[in-house]
Amino acid sequence: MAQTLPYKSLIVVDRNARLSLxxxxxxxxxxxxxxxxxxxxxxxxxxxxxxxLIGINRNTVKLAYDELxxxxxxESIERKGIFVLSxxxxxxxxxxxxxxxxxxxxxxxxWNNNLGHIFxxxxxxxxxxxxxxxxxxVRLAPVDLLMREYRSLSRKFYGKGFLKYSTAMGSEELRxxxxxxxxxxxxxxxxxxxxxxxxxxxxxxxxxxxxLLNPDDQIAVGVSNYGSADDTFRNSGAKLLRIPVDEEGxxxxxxxxxxxxxxxxxxxxxxxxxxxxxxTLSMERRLKLLNxxxxxxxxxxxxxxxxxxxxxxxxxxxxxxxDHHHQVIYIGxxxxxxxxxxxxxxxxxxxxxxxxxxxxxxxxxxxxxxxLEEALATLYNEGEMDRHFRRSLKIYRQRRNSFCEIxxxxxxxxxxxxxxxxxxxxxxxFDAKVELKKVAEEAARxxxxxxxxTYYHNENFSPNxxxxxxxxxxxxxxxxxxxxxxxxx
Amino acid sequence: MAQTLPYKSLIVVDRNARLSLxxxxxxxxxxxxxxxxxxxxxxxxxxxxxxxLIGINRNTVKLAYDELxxxxxxESIERKGIFVLSxxxxxxxxxxxxxxxxxxxxxxxxWNNNLGHIFxxxxxxxxxxxxxxxxxxVRLAPVDLLMREYRSLSRKFYGKGFLKYSTAMGSEELRxxxxxxxxxxxxxxxxxxxxxxxxxxxxxxxxxxxxLLNPDDQIAVGVSNYGSADDTFRNSGAKLLRIPVDEEGxxxxxxxxxxxxxxxxxxxxxxxxxxxxxxTLSMERRLKLLNxxxxxxxxxxxxxxxxxxxxxxxxxxxxxxxDHHHQVIYIGxxxxxxxxxxxxxxxxxxxxxxxxxxxxxxxxxxxxxxxLEEALATLYNEGEMDRHFRRSLKIYRQRRNSFCEIxxxxxxxxxxxxxxxxxxxxxxxFDAKVELKKVAEEAARxxxxxxxxTYYHNENFSPNxxxxxxxxxxxxxxxxxxxxxxxxx
Numbered sequence: 001m002a003q004t005l006p007y008k009s010l011i012v013v014d015r016n017a018r019l020s021l022x023x024x025x026x027x028x029x030x031x032x033x034x035x036x037x038x039x040x041x042x043x044x045x046x047x048x049x050x051x052x053l054i055g056i057n058r059n060t061v062k063l064a065y066d067e068l069x070x071x072x073x074x075e076s077i078e079r080k081g082i083f084v085l086s087x088x089x090x091x092x093x094x095x096x097x098x099x100x101x102x103x104x105x106x107x108x109x110x111w112n113n114n115l116g117h118i119f120x121x122x123x124x125x126x127x128x129x130x131x132x133x134x135x136x137x138v139r140l141a142p143v144d145l146l147m148r149e150y151r152s153l154s155r156k157f158y159g160k161g162f163l164k165y166s167t168a169m170g171s172e173e174l175r176x177x178x179x180x181x182x183x184x185x186x187x188x189x190x191x192x193x194x195x196x197x198x199x200x201x202x203x204x205x206x207x208x209x210x211x212l213l214n215p216d217d218q219i220a221v222g223v224s225n226y227g228s229a230d231d232t233f234r235n236s237g238a239k240l241l242r243i244p245v246d247e248e249g250x251x252x253x254x255x256x257x258x259x260x261x262x263x264x265x266x267x268x269x270x271x272x273x274x275x276x277x278x279x280t281l282s283m284e285r286r287l288k289l290l291n292x293x294x295x296x297x298x299x300x301x302x303x304x305x306x307x308x309x310x311x312x313x314x315x316x317x318x319x320x321x322x323d324h325h326h327q328v329i330y331i332g333x334x335x336x337x338x339x340x341x342x343x344x345x346x347x348x349x350x351x352x353x354x355x356x357x358x359x360x361x362x363x364x365x366x367x368x369x370x371x372l373e374e375a376l377a378t379l380y381n382e383g384e385m386d387r388h389f390r391r392s393l394k395i396y397r398q399r400r401n402s403f404c405e406i407x408x409x410x411x412x413x414x415x416x417x418x419x420x421x422x423x424x425x426x427x428x429x430f431d432a433k434v435e436l437k438k439v440a441e442e443a444a445r446x447x448x449x450x451x452x453x454t455y456y457h458n459e460n461f462s463p464n465x466x467x468x469x470x471x472x473x474x475x476x477x478x479x480x481x482x483x484x485x486x487x488x489x
Numbered sequence: 490m491a492q493t494l495p496y497k498s499l500i501v502v503d504r505n506a507r508l509s510l511x512x513x514x515x516x517x518x519x520x521x522x523x524x525x526x527x528x529x530x531x532x533x534x535x536x537x538x539x540x541x542l543i544g545i546n547r548n549t550v551k552l553a554y555d556e557l558x559x560x561x562x563x564e565s566i567e568r569k570g571i572f573v574l575s576x577x578x579x580x581x582x583x584x585x586x587x588x589x590x591x592x593x594x595x596x597x598x599x600w601n602n603n604l605g606h607i608f609x610x611x612x613x614x615x616x617x618x619x620x621x622x623x624x625x626x627v628r629l630a631p632v633d634l635l636m637r638e639y640r641s642l643s644r645k646f647y648g649k650g651f652l653k654y655s656t657a658m659g660s661e662e663l664r665x666x667x668x669x670x671x672x673x674x675x676x677x678x679x680x681x682x683x684x685x686x687x688x689x690x691x692x693x694x695x696x697x698x699x700x701l702l703n704p705d706d707q708i709a710v711g712v713s714n715y716g717s718a719d720d721t722f723r724n725s726g727a728k729l730l731r732i733p734v735d736e737e738g739x740x741x742x743x744x745x746x747x748x749x750x751x752x753x754x755x756x757x758x759x760x761x762x763x764x765x766x767x768x769t770l771s772m773e774r775r776l777k778l779l780n781x782x783x784x785x786x787x788x789x790x791x792x793x794x795x796x797x798x799x800x801x802x803x804x805x806x807x808x809x810x811x812d813h814h815h816q817v818i819y820i821g822x823x824x825x826x827x828x829x830x831x832x833x834x835x836x837x838x839x840x841x842x843x844x845x846x847x848x849x850x851x852x853x854x855x856x857x858x859x860x861l862e863e864a865l866a867t868l869y870n871e872g873e874m875d876r877h878f879r880r881s882l883k884i885y886r887q888r889r890n891s892f893c894e895i896x897x898x899x900x901x902x903x904x905x906x907x908x909x910x911x912x913x914x915x916x917x918x919f920d921a922k923v924e925l926k927k928v929a930e931e932a933a934r935x936x937x938x939x940x941x942x943t944y945y946h947n948e949n950f951s952p953n954x955x956x957x958x959x960x961x962x963x964x965x966x967x968x969x970x971x972x973x974x975x976x977x978x
Contacts, residue, residue, distance in 0.1 A: 184506035186516075
């Protein structure tokens with residue numbers, strides 16, 4: 001039957017492919033054999049016939065057959081031709097290969113699939129006008145300067161082993177630059193052994209979670225909290241203990257009551273402009289939290305991703321800066337201040353903890369992006385990052401003010417909010433009559449992306465509220481966006 | 490006593506810092522208060538005195554004191570001056586803050602610290618001449634082309650949301666490019682839903698490990714195996730089941746015996762040039778392994794990081810290409826073929842598995858490096874990657890041959906090895922008399938880095954052997970390197 005096979009369509013060769021033609025032909029035959037189309041003892045077409053059928057040189061076919069024989073798939077029999085080997089190593093006839101479908105998982109192996117919700121930005125990428133969750137304006141990022149550094153670095157280090165493997169702690173240069181920056185900007189005095197570069201604050205949260213939390217450990221988080229952090233802690237098998245959050249941030253007295261009842265391994269806290277509600281933890285609570293950490297021996301995971309965005313120039317010191325017993329793991333982000341797609345952040349903690357985090361990171365992706373790290377180090381050292389911060393801070397303050405004025409003027413009866421001291425978004429509580437899901441759908445039809453609020457929901461928290469990011473919108477865009485939103489409401 | 494404090498040294502201000510001077514002064518006082526140097530009811534120095542001491546404007550000091558009062562640290566008493574608040578929220582006196590030391594971990598929280606050995610390349614970065622483990626020659630990487638792409642991309646997408654968050658699956662463009670590349674280069678036909686971009690093959694191993702393995706699950710690996718993979722599986726809590734490896738790769742008959750005895754969740758295998766011993770899995774064993782996977786329902790993690798380096802142009806098809814039951818998770822690397830510091834790889838598997846891997850990846854670092862991914866996509870689509878492969882393959886083949894000739898000629902009595910069909914390193918078994926530790930030390934003194942063999946050791950494997958990477962050495966460097974090695978031996 002073999003001669004009758006439609007070889008013209010079965011044997012597909014691609015002249016542009018890297019693989020030499022005869023190997024391609026050989027591979028096609030192996031597929032036909034392994035998927036059962038060709039059976040043991042089948043006769044293969046003569047080299048001249050096949051060469052004619054698929055339009056390649058006859059010698060190429062001969063080479064392919066030699067290859068097939070040398071790989072143990074076929075044998076050549078004097079004056080008869082080339083046959084599929086009678087005794088093939090493989091077992092039963094298999095179906096013809098095809099791209100896998102979800103159905104295949106049932107027949108194949110099993111895996112853990114208890115993962116969190118997908119970050120909601122598919123739509124965000126496509127609609128041109130968006131009230132996002134509180135992103136920076138990527139148009140402000142000094143991309144040209146970054147590119148300038150990339151070029152000079154790649155020239156400078158070219159062939160100097162610069163592109164070999166580096167270390168999981170991150171670039172020495174960048175770690176020193178960030179060490180100085182932390183001391184200047186927030187009085188956080190640490191050694192570079194206490195500092196590692198991460199891929200955004202998310203990797204800091206993941207590494208800390210994996211190192212601190214074992215299955216069924218308890219971690220305290222806000223009743224309202226950053227969903228990706230919740231998912232990450234759950235992924236480590238930990239149990240979430242929800243602590244109320246009010247105008248002064250997490251209620252530390254409630255935390256203390258919980259500590260008296262049960263062992264808590266760690267507390268995750270966003271002290272500046274808590275996500276999503278933008279409240280800031282009061283100094284009194286900060287100090288009480290630090291003392292509880294000392295007394296009950298738990299770790300504080302301080303996610304201060306938003307520190308750099310203060311509009312009244314009165315940032316509190318981070319917990320880490322007034323932490324005299326090294327209970328605090330301090331996590332920060334540069335992605336937020338520069339551009340989300342450039343995943344750079346940092347994590348600080350006791351040297352041995354950072355060392356452990358670095359060796360875990362090595363199992364995940366070996367190291368960070370050397371080129372980006374070295375380039376950012378230069379931008380810090382030349383003061384470009386400072387200039388960028390000052391410049392965007394000024395612009396964001398202006399945008400926050402304009403945005404809030406419009407909300408006050410035009411949405412007074414539908415949206416309740418507090419002007420945030422910092423950060424890139426407003427926590428807008430909508431009137432009970434407003435159905436956010438419908439609003440989001442209607443707005444999308446009018447060309448505006450806006451979330452429907454469900455992203456912030458968890459088992460204990462489901463307000464009729466949505467974060468409104470003002471930082472990424474120019475005044476004109478802001479006007480158009482809020483105009484659409486108003487019409488929808 | 491407060492007046493007698495050496496404020497000149499205690500209050501440190503930095504005029505180049507982002508933080509305004511008065512906030513810096515305020516923060517210094519907060520530290521002095523929280524670390525106990527300043528006690529409740531202590532009188533703060535007069536603004537004129539302090540201004541003189543630290544050489545700043547008196548009004549700046551006044552602003553600092555206002556800030557201190559508004560933050561609730563101090564109070565102003567008519568005609569007396571400014572005092573540290575009598576009732577501070579914090580508890581007992583704390584030691585003065587200092588950078589943390591390893592000692593601190595004893596006093597602080599605890600964490601998991603069961604991690605693997607650190608990748609041995611610190612020394613490698615510093616010595617100019619190195620016989621590495623089998624790295625590519627970064628000097629061959631088309632960095633200029635990459636930079637050209639970076640520039641045009643950053644212009645093209647500037648302000649188009651290009652630097653916003655993207656997806657955890659990786660760039661659509663790059664996934665399509667790699668999909669085509671896999672079909673051309675190794676007959677692997679998959680849909681883009683079966684493909685995700687990773688940060689090097691290591692991230693593929695990590696994600697697969699986290700999804701497939703739960704504590705005490707069994708995973709089968711070679712008696713000799715890639716150490717980072719072993720560490721990653723252990724990090725998921727899995728138990729390693731060591732299967733013998735011979736000249737034809739992993740002994741699949743031994744695997745079958747093990748399967749009859751116990752449940753095995755997955756098999757990790759490096760079918761082309763197994764690490765470290767460079768043996769290739771025979772076709773017969775490949776087919777038997779696939780049939781066992783189908784029969785016993787386990788996943789095959791196929792780490793084919795080395796596929797692109799074949800010198801005799803006879804690559805076997807990957808297991809994934811002849812896998813008709815979708816038991817195979819296929820992991821590949823672009824870092825290896827381009828430059829280790831540009832962490833890019835890919836993983837393929839059933840769509841639902843890849844989806845789960847992407848949502849786990851989102852918890853780790855949200856997404857990859859968009860700029861690099863888009864740039865590489867263009868290099869693939871313009872055929873530049875192909876040209877790069879062909880070019881380096883030619884050069885590496887030549888280097889392999891020269892290297893092996895020298896070994897045969899000059900090290901015949903001390904080193905036993907087989908010429909590898911592919912890959913970037915040679916597995917060199919040293920004569921029992923040779924002490925590799927001493928060799929490495931002596932060579933380092935003479936300016937040559939070479940490993941001492943311990944990197945490949947595990948509980949079941951400790952040969953007197955070392956991988957000798959030939960690919961990163963030009964002929965002249967090769968000569969010098971092997972000359973030093975010869976003198977040392």
